[in-house]
Amino acid sequence: MTRPLVEFDGVDKSFGDTQVLYDVDLSVDEGEVVVVIGPSGSGKSTLLRCTNRLEEIQAGDIRLDGRSVIETDVNEIRQQIGMVFQSFNLFPHKTALENVALAPEKVKGRPEAEAREAAAELLDRVGLADQAESYPNALSGGQQQRVAIARALAMEPKVMLFDEVTSALDPELVGEVLDVIEGLAADGMTMVLVTHEMGFAREVGDRIVLMADGRVVERTETASFFEEPGTERGRQFLSRLL
Amino acid sequence: MATQTESESSGGVLMRDRLVKRVGEAAAGGFVLAIGGLLAWILSTQVDYELLSSPLIARRFAEAFFLVVQIVVISSLLSVTLGVFVGLGRISTSRITGRIAKGYVEFFRGTPLLFQLFVIYFGVPRLWATGEFPFPDWALPAAIIGLTLNHGAYVGEAIRGGIDAVPDGQMEAARSLGMSRVMALREVVLPQAWRNALAAIGNDQIILVKDTSLLTVIAVPEIMSVFRNINSNQLDPWTPLVWVCVLYLVITMSMSQLVNGLERRSDWGSDSRMFGRLSGLGSGGDADGGEEA
Ligand SMILES: Nc1ncnc2c1ncn2[C@@H]1O[C@H](COP(=O)(O)OP(=O)(O)OP(=O)(O)O)[C@@H](O)[C@H]1O
Ligand SMILES: [Mg+2]
Numbered sequence: 001m002t003r004p005l006v007e008f009d010g011v012d013k014s015f016g017d018t019q020v021l022y023d024v025d026l027s028v029d030e031g032e033v034v035v036v037i038g039p040s041g042s043g044k045s046t047l048l049r050c051t052n053r054l055e056e057i058q059a060g061d062i063r064l065d066g067r068s069v070i071e072t073d074v075n076e077i078r079q080q081i082g083m084v085f086q087s088f089n090l091f092p093h094k095t096a097l098e099n100v101a102l103a104p105e106k107v108k109g110r111p112e113a114e115a116r117e118a119a120a121e122l123l124d125r126v127g128l129a130d131q132a133e134s135y136p137n138a139l140s141g142g143q144q145q146r147v148a149i150a151r152a153l154a155m156e157p158k159v160m161l162f163d164e165v166t167s168a169l170d171p172e173l174v175g176e177v178l179d180v181i182e183g184l185a186a187d188g189m190t191m192v193l194v195t196h197e198m199g200f201a202r203e204v205g206d207r208i209v210l211m212a213d214g215r216v217v218e219r220t221e222t223a224s225f226f227e228e229p230g231t232e233r234g235r236q237f238l239s240r241l242l
Numbered sequence: 243m244a245t246q247t248e249s250e251s252s253g254g255v256l257m258r259d260r261l262v263k264r265v266g267e268a269a270a271g272g273f274v275l276a277i278g279g280l281l282a283w284i285l286s287t288q289v290d291y292e293l294l295s296s297p298l299i300a301r302r303f304a305e306a307f308f309l310v311v312q313i314v315v316i317s318s319l320l321s322v323t324l325g326v327f328v329g330l331g332r333i334s335t336s337r338i339t340g341r342i343a344k345g346y347v348e349f350f351r352g353t354p355l356l357f358q359l360f361v362i363y364f365g366v367p368r369l370w371a372t373g374e375f376p377f378p379d380w381a382l383p384a385a386i387i388g389l390t391l392n393h394g395a396y397v398g399e400a401i402r403g404g405i406d407a408v409p410d411g412q413m414e415a416a417r418s419l420g421m422s423r424v425m426a427l428r429e430v431v432l433p434q435a436w437r438n439a440l441a442a443i444g445n446d447q448i449i450l451v452k453d454t455s456l457l458t459v460i461a462v463p464e465i466m467s468v469f470r471n472i473n474s475n476q477l478d479p480w481t482p483l484v485w486v487c488v489l490y491l492v493i494t495m496s497m498s499q500l501v502n503g504l505e506r507r508s509d510w511g512s513d514s515r516m517f518g519r520l521s522g523l524g525s526g527g528d529a530d531g532g533e534e535a
Contacts, residue, residue, distance in 0.1 A: 075421070107421055
């Protein structure tokens with residue numbers, strides 16, 4: 001019934017002489033929400049960035065829907081993977097609507113009117129229908145991040161990657177972004193989330209993946225991870241948070 | 243106690259600030275008075291107003307003015323276009339292209355414009371056998387080529403600086419949506435780089451306007467040539483100098499207006515705010531992490 005959508009198979013990643021991912025195996029099923037946690041520098045961002053080939057891997061393979069990411073055209077594979085960054089990275093010279101419509105229009109060749117209409121619907125979905133014509137600089141951090149999510153969704157990706165998307169936000173703005181992500185989870189979107197928000201991880205995650213020093217040290221159903229981590233590393237990580 | 247010392251010292255600072263301001267105002271005022279006086283004296287004793295408004299002079303300056311405007315418009319458009327390609331060459335992933343662009347910039351910024359004009363105007367035609375060079379009126383093409391190549395280098399550096407100032411996250415976000423590098427440059431990076439570079443490009447283009455005065459030495463009948471002509475015929479420098487001054491100011495000030503207009507047109511919120519927020523992010527995130535730990 002469930003099938004693996006994203007598969008990491010013995011992935012090694014180095015920056016020059018420093019290896020930062022060691023033999024990573026990981027599989028994310030269709031419709032599953034996997035939350036990646038771990039201390040700073042453990043390789044969480046790198047793991048996500050390897051998935052859409054913002055970083056090159058040195059060994060192993062990553063597959064999306066059965067196809068090797070490495071062997072597929074890079075621009076084609078990226079269209080199927082939505083990525084949301086900690087620092088939003090909205091295009092400041094485009095309105096919210098244009099930010100969302102740009103890639104469908106230029107990359108997928110959608111007619112402008114159609115792309116804009118779809119973009120307006122997506123902005124509505126993230127609760128920003130009234131900000132379509134605003135430039136990013138006129139939006140709050142939380143609003144910018146919701147536009148960024150809509151922008152990624154506009155390419156109709158098979159999987160969404162979120163890298164600490166609330167870490168740059170004022171605390172009172174975190175909730176509105178998390179609500180959007182929860183909505184996506186409810187709609188069955190396959191997602192890999194890196195986050196430090198443990199309450200949110202617990203709520204939205206199907207599975208927790210714990211990373212440490214470039215390795216996956218634990219992968220457990222969310223509920224059981226928070227009740228009783230399967231590894232000493234997991235116990236240490238949780239106790240440090242509490 | 244502490245607050246009192248603070249207010250005392252800030253009172254002191256305020257006093258000093260005010261003193262500096264007064265001294266500055268006095269210096270500026272004195273300067274204006276001195277220059278204004280000199281100018282008034284020159285304008286009342288040295289300038290021949292009959293000659294100044296004579297149709298003969300007016301016509302010759304008008305011709306030179308329109309020629310300079312044409313040279314400026316063409317060289318401006320060409321040098322900015324060339325500059326965009328030079329800037330792109332500088333950031334090319336191809337090492338060869340990058341080196342060529344760098345070499346180009348080094349050469350044209352590193353040698354005087356006058357030398358470059360001499361190479362093109364005197365040197366190039368000699369590469370043909372005598373009488374074979376296909377451009378009989380070489381002065382104007384040589385002038386436009388020289389100004390374009392020279393200012394293309396400066397604009398190129400301005401564009402490169404503008405590209406460097408675009409946060410890496412912009413390229414990453416664009417590429418993550420499946421855009422090719424070229425598309426991401428065109429749609430996302432260059433419009434921002436252009437905005438970042440606009441002030442520097444504007445400065446350079448104003449220098450280009452003034453650089454047309456050098457064309458007098460390669461026999462282009464521009465504004466300075468008219469001055470030299472009238473001065474040597476009439477032995478009266480001040481009268482034609484008034485014309486020269488006004489005409490250059492008209493062109494340079496129009497250029498400033500144009501650049502201001504372009505800057506206003508690409509005002510989608512200030513970069514400083516944007517950068518402020520972005521650079522605030524990293525440290526903010528770190529600080530949060532520190533508190534949690
Ligand atoms: N471009 C790079 N060049 C060199 N080293 C890098 C680069 N990017 C990341 N690293 C290193 O790789 C390791 C893993 O980094 P990564 O950003 O993936 O960690 P992380 O788990 O996301 O940490 P954080 O929680 O702080 O975001 C770190 O030691 C980091 O210094
Ligand atoms: Mg990270």
